[in-house]
Amino acid sequence: MELSGSVWMRRVGMLSARRSLLHLAATQFHSSSTNFLASPPLSFPFLTKFLGPSSRCISFSTHSSAAPLPSTLHQDDLFTSPVGDDEKKAESPKKGSKVILKGLTYPEVEKWVQSHGYRPGQALMLWKRLYGNNVWASCYEELEGLNKDFKKMLGEHADFKALSLKDIHTASDGTRKILFTLEDGLIIETVVIPCERGRTTVCVSSQVGCAMNCQFCYTGRMGLQRNLSTAEIVEQAVLARRLLSSEVGSITNVVFMGMGEPLHNFENVLKASEIMVDEQGLHFSPRKVTVSTSGLVPQLKRFLRESNCALAVSLNATTDEVRNWIMPINRKYKLGLLLETLREELCARQNYKVLFEYVMLAGVNDSTEDAKRLIDLVQGIPCKINLISFNPHCGSRFKPTKEDKMIQFRNVLAEAGCIVFLRWSRGDDQMAACGQLGKPGEIHAPLLRVPAQFQAALGASI
Ligand code: SF4
Numbered sequence: 001m002e003l004s005g006s007v008w009m010r011r012v013g014m015l016s017a018r019r020s021l022l023h024l025a026a027t028q029f030h031s032s033s034t035n036f037l038a039s040p041p042l043s044f045p046f047l048t049k050f051l052g053p054s055s056r057c058i059s060f061s062t063h064s065s066a067a068p069l070p071s072t073l074h075q076d077d078l079f080t081s082p083v084g085d086d087e088k089k090a091e092s093p094k095k096g097s098k099v100i101l102k103g104l105t106y107p108e109v110e111k112w113v114q115s116h117g118y119r120p121g122q123a124l125m126l127w128k129r130l131y132g133n134n135v136w137a138s139c140y141e142e143l144e145g146l147n148k149d150f151k152k153m154l155g156e157h158a159d160f161k162a163l164s165l166k167d168i169h170t171a172s173d174g175t176r177k178i179l180f181t182l183e184d185g186l187i188i189e190t191v192v193i194p195c196e197r198g199r200t201t202v203c204v205s206s207q208v209g210c211a212m213n214c215q216f217c218y219t220g221r222m223g224l225q226r227n228l229s230t231a232e233i234v235e236q237a238v239l240a241r242r243l244l245s246s247e248v249g250s251i252t253n254v255v256f257m258g259m260g261e262p263l264h265n266f267e268n269v270l271k272a273s274e275i276m277v278d279e280q281g282l283h284f285s286p287r288k289v290t291v292s293t294s295g296l297v298p299q300l301k302r303f304l305r306e307s308n309c310a311l312a313v314s315l316n317a318t319t320d321e322v323r324n325w326i327m328p329i330n331r332k333y334k335l336g337l338l339l340e341t342l343r344e345e346l347c348a349r350q351n352y353k354v355l356f357e358y359v360m361l362a363g364v365n366d367s368t369e370d371a372k373r374l375i376d377l378v379q380g381i382p383c384k385i386n387l388i389s390f391n392p393h394c395g396s397r398f399k400p401t402k403e404d405k406m407i408q409f410r411n412v413l414a415e416a417g418c419i420v421f422l423r424w425s426r427g428d429d430q431m432a433a434c435g436q437l438g439k440p441g442e443i444h445a446p447l448l449r450v451p452a453q454f455q456a457a458l459g460a461s462i
Contacts, residue, residue: 093229093230093231095159095183097157098157098158098159099112099157099158099159100158100159100162100229100231101126101130101158101159101160101231102130102160102162102230102231102234102235102238102275103162103229103230103231103234103271104275105271105274105275105278106123106124106127106275106278106280106281109123109126109127110123110124113126116153116157118147118150118153122146122147122150124280125145125146126143126146126150126154127278127280127281128280128281129142129143129144129145129146130160130238130281131238131275131278131280131281131282131283132281133241136238136239136241136242137160138160138161138239138242139160139161140154140155140158140160161235162182162183162229162231162232162234162235163180163181163182163188163232163235163236163239164180164181165178165179165180165181165239165243166179166180166181166187167179168243168244171426173426174194174248175191175192175193175194175426176191176192176244176248177189177190177191177437178190178191178192178236178239178240178243178244180236180239182208182228182232186208186225186226187208187439188205188208188228188232188236188258188259189205189258189259189437189438190202190203190204190205190236190239190240190258191203191258191437192240192244192248192251193426194248194249198249198252199252199253200248200249200250200251200252200253201251201252201253201254201255202236202237202240202241202251202253202254202255203254203255203256203257203258204233204236204237204254204255204256204258204272205228205233205236205258205259205260205437206227206228206233206256206258206259206260206261206262206264206265206268206269206272207224207225207226207227207228207259207260207261207264207265208222208224208225208226208227208228208259208260208438209222209223209224209225209226209259209260209438210222210223210224210259210260210261210264210438211223211224211261211264212261212264212294212327212328212329213328213445213446213448214294214314214316214326214327214328214329215325215326215327215397215398215447215448216316216326216359216361216390216396216398218393218394218396218437218438218440219259219260219437219438220445221395221438221440221444221445222259222438222439222440222441222444222445223440223444223445224260224264227260227264227265227268228260228265228268229268230268230271230272230275233268233269233272234272234275234276234282236258237251237254237276237282237284238282241282252284252288253284253288253289253290254273254276254284254288254289254290255289255290255292255312256269256273256289256290256291256292257290257292257312258437259437259438261293261294261296262291262292262293263291263293263296263299263300263303264296264299266299266302266303269291270303270306270307273289273291273307273309274307276289277289277308277309286307286308286309286310287309287310288310289309289310290309290310290311290312290355291303291307291309291310291311291312292311292312292313292314292357293311293312293313293314294314294327294329295313295314295327295329295330295333295338296329296333297333297337297338297341300313300338300341300342300345301341301345304345304346304349305345310355311354311355312354312355312356312357312386313338313342313354313355313356313357314327314357314359315356315357315358315374315377316357316358316359316361316365317330317335317364317365317370318335318365318369318370318373318374318377319335319373320334320335320336321451322364322365322451322454323335325448325450325451325454326361326364326365328448335377339377339378339381342354342381342383343380343381346381346382347380349382352382353382353383353384353419354381354382354383354384355383355384355385355386356378356383356384356385356386357386357388358374358385358386358387358388359388359389359390360387360388360389360390360400360401360405360406360409361390361398361399361400361401362390362398362399362400362401362402362405362457363399363454363456363457363458364398364454364457364458366401366405366406366409368408368409368412370409371409371412371413372412374413374418375412375413375416375418378418383418383419384419384420384421385413385418385419385420385421386420386421386422386423387406387409387410387413387420387421387422387423388423389401389403389406389422389423389424389425391425395444397447397450397458397459398458399457399458406422407422410422
């Protein structure tokens with residue numbers, strides 16, 4: 001058990017604690033069947049005290065066999081913040097009376113510049129200085145060649161910075177982890193991964209922490225603290241180029257695989273990716289900007305319809321039973337629904353392949369049966385599959401699959417005609433690898449109980 005009811009209460013506030021307690025209460029009564037949470041019993045008076053009289057209305061069932069949550073509980077109680085379909089609109093890019101330039105798309109910059117009495121041509125010159133190679137201006141003093149009055153206006157009315165550099169850690173394989181401080185003092189991490197084939201990738205964060213509580217992920221342990229603004233996302237890519245291009249070469253690819261579930265911050269992520277692919281600015285190819293999701297089906301559908309960037313889906317299991325445990329989002333959007341949605345959405349798209357990510361966890365999802373099920377699951381979906389070596393972290397209960405077993409798994413998929421790649425760990429000696437970002441505070445998001453058949457593989461106990 002990672003948290004007591006009262007500590008969790010302080011951590012997430014009364015409202016969300018009430019939701020968590022509802023969930024704890026439900027799972028206590030379902031522990032023999034669903035095995036969700038490893039938690040000591042909470043007494044009924046304790047629950048009633050914090051949940052209020054309405055908690056008396058919860059109907060609990062004690063029968064076995066995959067019982068659903070009581071109808072009075074919402075599925076979102078499985079996460080560390082609500083997982084709604086009604087995403088907030090992109091935040092207004094303003095700091096005080098100043099507009100935050102990196103939160104604006106080019107048409108918005110043009111409109112804003114015109115509203116201050118300047119020509120669209122000057123907007124383009126500004127845009128090129130914000131995002132053009134070897135400029136990446138981070139204050140108005142760096143805007144060489146612009147009209148003096150225009151610069152003065154920008155100094156008075158525009159803000160150039162969303163992030164402050166805190167530190168850069170270099171791993172033994174050359175991967176860099178950049179730590180940025182946000183305006184409110186929170187810290188985010190961005191990773192730059194140089195590759196020998198002339199391709200360098202920046203992995204950006206979209207949230208501080210994450211609500212999805214994937215059990216193998218260190219970031220998930222933090223819970224969700226807040227969404228990043230469009231400017232905070234865009235500036236990670238800009239500063240990665242500004243700070244590291246001379247050392248690592250041109251940064252050609254962006255992956256939204258840092259801290260957070262990108263599609264849980266839909267509007268800001270969509271807008272940031274639009275800014276990143278602008279041909280007059282950062283000019284990443286849309287095929288080289290990949291947004292990853294744990295499987296938020298409505299947002300995924302919307303993303304495929306509204307964006308021309310690439311999509312990655314973090315799959316990681318071949319049965320609902322395993323996925324319900326290691327990725328609680330699966331309890332809301334089941335594997336069948338997720339894959340059927342992809343099948344339907346992609347059937348009419350030309351030259352588009354979704355990338356499935358599959359983190360290999362020893363004894364959990366790496367059997368030959370899993371490989372065969374995976375082949376069946378992705379039938380009819382244009383896709384590539386990345387088999388990713390699990391990166392252990394402090395407190396993680398999972399173990400990485402051995403190399404020879406990963407190769408064997410890959411071979412089963414390849415023989416069936418799948419496009420499949422093995423991805424080894426990068427940057428893990430600096431906690432810069434996939435699933436290792438962030439820093440949980442004293443209080444962690446809840447660990448879910450290990451299903452009985454996997455306890456031996458994890459060396460866990462109920
Ligand atoms: S794997 Fe991604 S979605 Fe899951 S908890 Fe980690 S950051 Fe969030």
